[in-house]
Amino acid sequence: MMLQEEVAASQGIRIRRRPPTGPPLHYVGPFEFRVQNEGNTPRNILEEIVWNKDVEVAKMRQKKPLSSLKKSLENAPPTRDFLGALREANRRTGFPGLIAEVKKASPSRGILREDFDPVEIAKAYEKGGAACLSVLTDEKYFKGSFENLEAIRNAGVKCPLLCKEFVVEAWQIFYARVKGADAILLIAAVLPDLDIKYMTKICKMLGLTALVEVHDEREMDRVLAIEGVELIGINNRNLETFEVDISNTKRLLEGERGQLIRQKDIIVVGESGLFTPDDIAYVQEAGVKAVLVGESIVKQSDPGKGISGLFGKDISL
Numbered sequence: 116m117m118l119q120e121e122v123a124a125s126q127g128i129r130i131r132r133r134p135p136t137g138p139p140l141h142y143v144g145p146f147e148f149r150v151q152n153e154g155n156t157p158r159n160i161l162e163e164i165v166w167n168k169d170v171e172v173a174k175m176r177q178k179k180p181l182s183s184l185k186k187s188l189e190n191a192p193p194t195r196d197f198l199g200a201l202r203e204a205n206r207r208t209g210f211p212g213l214i215a216e217v218k219k220a221s222p223s224r225g226i227l228r229e230d231f232d233p234v235e236i237a238k239a240y241e242k243g244g245a246a247c248l249s250v251l252t253d254e255k256y257f258k259g260s261f262e263n264l265e266a267i268r269n270a271g272v273k274c275p276l277l278c279k280e281f282v283v284e285a286w287q288i289f290y291a292r293v294k295g296a297d298a299i300l301l302i303a304a305v306l307p308d309l310d311i312k313y314m315t316k317i318c319k320m321l322g323l324t325a326l327v328e329v330h331d332e333r334e335m336d337r338v339l340a341i342e343g344v345e346l347i348g349i350n351n352r353n354l355e356t357f358e359v360d361i362s363n364t365k366r367l368l369e370g371e372r373g374q375l376i377r378q379k380d381i382i383v384v385g386e387s388g389l390f391t392p393d394d395i396a397y398v399q400e401a402g403v404k405a406v407l408v409g410e411s412i413v414k415q416s417d418p419g420k421g422i423s424g425l426f427g428k429d430i431s432l
């Protein structure tokens with residue numbers, strides 16, 4: 116039988132998973148240290164985030180086990196139709212439906228906005244014509260939180276909410292649902308096919324939309340072969356190197372892949388590095404029906420007006 120690492124490697128997944136305890140500690144007198152080596156040092160930022168997430172989730176799960184989360188689900192508000200909102204915005208405006216990201220900071224750009232009030236930003240996005248919102252919940256690398264997600268949901272914002280997390284186990288999907296998410300991100304560079312399949316089913320069971328994110332042709336082909344995937348994000352940012360190239364979206368939608376996506380009626384989201392009306396036109400021409408945008412709009416003094424700047428037109432009407 117293949118080990119988890121071997122299965123992942125056979126699918127081209129380069130991100131390695133680490134047991135939550137991490138590498139062993141060594142002691143010399145009163146000092147403790149870990150010997151750094153190739154096996155216990157993350158090779159890139161995505162691997163580092165995932166290793167930290169494993170530890171973080173294990174702790175959170177101890178405090179709130181799945182059985183207690185399932186009980187909380189009974190009182191959770193109903194989910195809103197994330198896919199429906201994107202389709203409707205696309206039909207109404209003629210532009211890709213906007214998923215506007217509530218993003219305070221990122222590993223590649225540092226702090227994006229000092230005066231960061233997540234609820235105010237969310238309301239400004241909604242007023243500016245966003246179809247859906249993406250709320251970063253990772254604290255360590257993005258200065259986000261589940262409190263932000265909950266606060267936005269409780270403030271009466273009507274746009275469906277994407278929980279922008281680094282999912283490494285199914286427990287996080289239940290947690291996101293309890294905290295008010297309508298959709299959740301699953302990253303193909305991190306999750307093997309069987310996990311994506313199983314997690315997509317859990318999402319359906321909980322009424323959540325799964326946004327399955329790919330970065331290259333191999334990941335796209337893997338995800339297209341998985342039954343039940345309705346929403347695929349193409350990230351223009353390489354999460355291992357931070358390089359951003361919006362032609363990635365075009366490349367992955369060319370030829371037979373694009374045909375298959377249309378046949379399956381899958382909605383594709385162009386993600387990252389979109390700053391101008393020309394960028395939006397470029398990815399729309401490539402075939403996306405939705406875009407996910409953070410930096411270019413969150414940095415504007417009025418993020419809602421930032422949306423008009425991004426599209427070259429007021430899309431709130």
Ligand SMILES: O=C(O)c1ccccc1NCC(=O)[C@H](O)[C@H](O)COP(=O)(O)O
Pocket residue numbers: 160161216218221222223224350352354357386387388389407408409410411
């Ligand atoms: O944004 C980063 O630096 C980053 C680093 C490592 C993993 C993920 C990262 N970002 C997540 C995203 O994909 C973006 O937040 C999202 O697509 C919006 O991108 P942008 O419009 O360029 O802010």
